[in-house]
Amino acid sequence: AQSVTQLDSHVSVSEGTPVLLRCNYSSSYSPSLFWYVQHPNKGLQLLLKYTSAATLVKGINGFEAEFKKSETSFHLTKPSAHMSDAAEYFCVVTEGDGGSQGNLIFGKGTKLSVKP
C-alpha cells in the first residue's frame, strides 16, 4: 500500500532564505507524486506534480521538487522564501497506478512560517 510521510510538521524560515520541505513515500507501483499548498482558510492548490517524466519538477511560485527513487523522496524546495509562501503544504501520492480510482494519499502536512 502507498503511504507518504512529511518529516516536519512545522518549518520556520526567514524571508529571503531557502525553503526545504521534506517528503518520503512508499509505493508498490510507479508513483505519481504531488505537492499541494493550502493558504489559511482556503482550498488546496496544486503546486507541482511528478508523473515519471523529468525527475526535477518545476511548479508555480518558484517552487520545485526532485523525485529520487533511490531515496524514495520528493522534497520541495524554493531558493528564496517570500512572506506570501506562509501556508500549509501537503505531499501526496496516488493510490494504485492512477488508472483505477486514482485516490490520493495525503501526508499530514507541513506548516511553513516565514519571518520578516
Next chain:
Amino acid sequence: NAGVTQTPKFRVLKTGQSMTLLCAQDMNHEYMYWYRQDPGMGLRLIHYSVGEGTTAKGEVPDGYNVSRLKKQNFLLGLESAAPSQTSVYFCASSYLLVLGTAKNIQYFGAGTRLSVL
C-alpha cells in the same frame, strides 16, 4: 471559470441534525471526491465517485452517505450529525490522462467548515 464550488461555506449543526453538502464542478470531470480535514491528520477520503450513478467508500465513510445523480454534482449527506464530524470538508474532482502523463490531478473546492455542537 468556476471550477469546483462547494455550498455552504460554513454551517453549525446540533447533534442529531441532518444536512447535505453540495459540490458542483463545471470541468466535465468523471471523478469526484469528498475529504475531511482535521488538524494534524492531512486529508482523509470519505467517499468518491468514478462516474454518474456510482459511488464508493473511502478511508472514513462511516456516518456519511453520498449521491452522484448528475455528473457535475456530488452530494455528501450527514443523516445524524455527531460532534466527531466537526471538520472542514473538501470536495475535489479529476480527470485521468493515460500513458504516464498527468495522472489524477485533483481540483479542490474552497471547503465547508462544519461544527457539530
